[in-house]
Amino acid sequence: MITLDGVTVRYADSPVAVLDDVTLHIPEGDLALVAGQTGSGKSTLLGCLTNLVPRFTGGHRTGRVVLDGTDITSAAPRELADLIGYVGQNPLAGFVTDTVESELAFGMEQLGVDPSRMRVRVEEVLDLLGITDLRRRALRTLSGGQQQRVAIASVLTARPRVLVLDEPTSALDPVAAEDVVSLLSRLVHDLGLTVVMAEHRMERVVEFCDRVILVSRGSVRSGEPREMLSVSPVAPPLVELGRRSGWSPLPLTIRDGRRTARAERTAWREHPPVLGTLAAATGEGLVADGVVVSYGSLVAVRGATLTAGAGLVTALVGRNGCGKSSLLWAVQGSGSRKAGRITIDGMPAVPGDVALVPQTASDVLYLPTVAEELALADADADRSAGSAGRILDELVDGVERDQHPRDLSEGQKLALVLAVQLVREPRVVLLDEPTRGLDYAGKAALTRILRGQADAGRTVVIATHDAEFVAATCDRVVVMAEGEIVDDGPARDIITSSAMLATQCARVYAPVELLTVAEVLTARAAS
């Protein structure tokens, strides 16, 4: 269906090519997953298929792109609108109109589709994606999952033959993400659509995909999922476990995994492995008592009482829009708070006690270089010059001081924002969705950083959707729903008892309470 022939992409004043002489073929009707580390060129590869690279990104591209026998190398993206549908990372940023129905029609209006045909197609696509009751809704009022569905619907109405998606589930909670992935798989099976998608959290997609395209350091390899995943530098936990255990064939689904691990599981059920003991809190830490946050008539947090012990990492989980962010901002003190008392180790919180890394970390950064940001942080906190810099170096290696903060990788940006806040030596650190845009290596690094902060006696609270990250990082889990706290307990208990939060390892070994690959390996070494 799509063939790339000797495609090379080089961005301005960069000596390294993002894609170097890439030759790739994607057959018709495949669901292809583009995988690779952060910054490896996944988005660039997708951009080459839609010709948005280099038109909207700058840079220089050579080579040929052939779609179904036609050379489209020099075609403008608008000429491809009825052949290739493209859904970007943030669906809201790509919406042109204001309501669902007119958004669905926009593409067809450009193509000059006959009005009566247009009407029929809109109805069909509304049904196909199950968004009929959203048709008159304003786009801005939709939830993340609904927005993603509408974005997919709005390109489907043009009847493209290929659908290209850039991280369609990265901003969604587990349920919404699962929904979108199964929707895509249905489109592939029912409509014979060719789907190419990039995704960080591969664990949801690998079982559906027909082909994995690995991008690393400019080169691209593609092939059968099992074959590619056995050599991939990024792999979901289940595949990681399979590789470490030497399982063949490599398990891609929980069912495969459970079948392969049956013997081990039965053995462990009879002689449960010795699990690591729970870290104990070194102090009372943060207590936010009876917090209420409301915006007009909308109640975001309904008298929630959050406790997070010092020296522990606490996860705050719950679906999109359940009030996690509002609670964190209220605890920090910058967000609105209608009621509630915040104490730290029994004392009322004072400004500077609580640091918060917001969801869009770069909002906090506005100076042209990393060095200036660090100097400003030192000055603000009345610390000697270089304090923030030292913290940054402890967190991550090799952040160039003369770089623009916006040019840093997501992980580096996060570390910089953290360093800038930690220089004031807060006793509580809050993070709002820190794992968005991080690959497995980035998450592992963040885990190390946060455990380090907890070991130093700080209280760390993370609002997140990422079950695997919670399992690897957190001691306690607090579950929120509709602005209230509905569950609170040790991470192991909550994760293993929840259908949605369970990690892949937990599902494979249930009822044995093992959460991560590392734990399984330790348990194995011990027995």
Place this chain on the structure above:
Amino acid sequence: MVHRTVDRASTIGLGEGSDEGSAPRRRENLLARPRPPKVAAVSSAVASVRSGWAVYRLPRSLHPVAWWLWALGIMTAASLTTNPLVEGLLLAAATFVVVSRRDDGPWARSFRLYAILGAAVFVVRILYRIVFGGGDGDHVLFTLPRIPLPSVVAGVRLLGPVSLESILYGAYDGLQLGTIIVVVGAANSLASPRRLLRSLPAALYEIGTVLVVAVTVFPQLAESAARVARARRLRQSSAQARSWRERSRLVRGLVVPVLADALDSAISLAASMDARGFGRAPAGSRRHRVMAALTAFASVGCLMVFAYDLVSGTLPSVALGSVVTVHLRDALLVAGVLAALLSIRLSGHGVRRSRYRPDRWLLPELLTVACGFAPVAAVAAVGAGPDAAALSPAILPTLDIPTLPLPLLVAAVVALLPSAITPPAPVATSEATA
């Protein structure tokens, strides 16, 4: 009516019976007693009128241009009179139509803002008269202590005696302006500017889309500014320096991330629009393009000469026959506008683009526009007749009680009619504005 009597007679004749059995027997009854041809014709006419009315009343949004023209008519009438009774009636009519015919979109809620603005204008006008006076008469209501001013500003006075006449001047003015503002608000909430832009001719499509996008992006900009401002507070030092440098830093801390954000989202929006085919429709054939350019050029030429003559007044009038005299300047204006319209039409010719559920121009639209212009006609009629004074009730030298000539009352009621004769606004699904 006729139909119904026959029906009832037959049902009564049936007496008790199961529902299933009743329908066929009733038909039998009707067949047994053939109706006279005249009755049949009337009943079928009634039936067709009834079904026509049902179709007419199907909830739908009226063409946005119709609402704007309706509002334009009311505004024109409001600006031609200072009679508070007429203004009050027009205000009430516009408000009533809004309440009964607006949909539940975000724009519809803007009417409240306009009403508040109108009220504010009214109050400010009166306060102005109280503070500065002007148009004072004999009926002094109360006297405020006058604030003496230096002789440099002689002729301006602050406070002092407040007369009824002065306040009435302010009230009449304020009511007129307030009415116009509220009527603009009415048009705005009945048909959002966004929908108005959608009905632009094909040649102006790109401009329309750009404006729509701008309208969409604006709240996003406000949102991202709020988000960044909140994030910025995370880094504020506890001891706030109030120096100039500190402040410039705060501004920079807000502006840089917001602009970077806006730029990012502009680029991704442009990419998305391009990928979805925006701007792909070809601009028609070469011949049409050339013609469009020529007519546009001619239009601009005509209008330039017209504008020049407006200032210098050198163009003569031309006599056509013995009765009609045409001023060349007016002819140029008409020619220029016509050429502009032709150019827009030509450049939109052959554009392969279509509209999803275009707004249709049917009978209700026509009636609405007519209702909107009824007050203008009434004002013009009254102005030409013996009651002309009623349009601007005198305050000085004698204080007249405003009167309401019948045509103006009727016109105000007609302006109200769209609330009943237009189809109701579509009801959105339950969560439409959640």
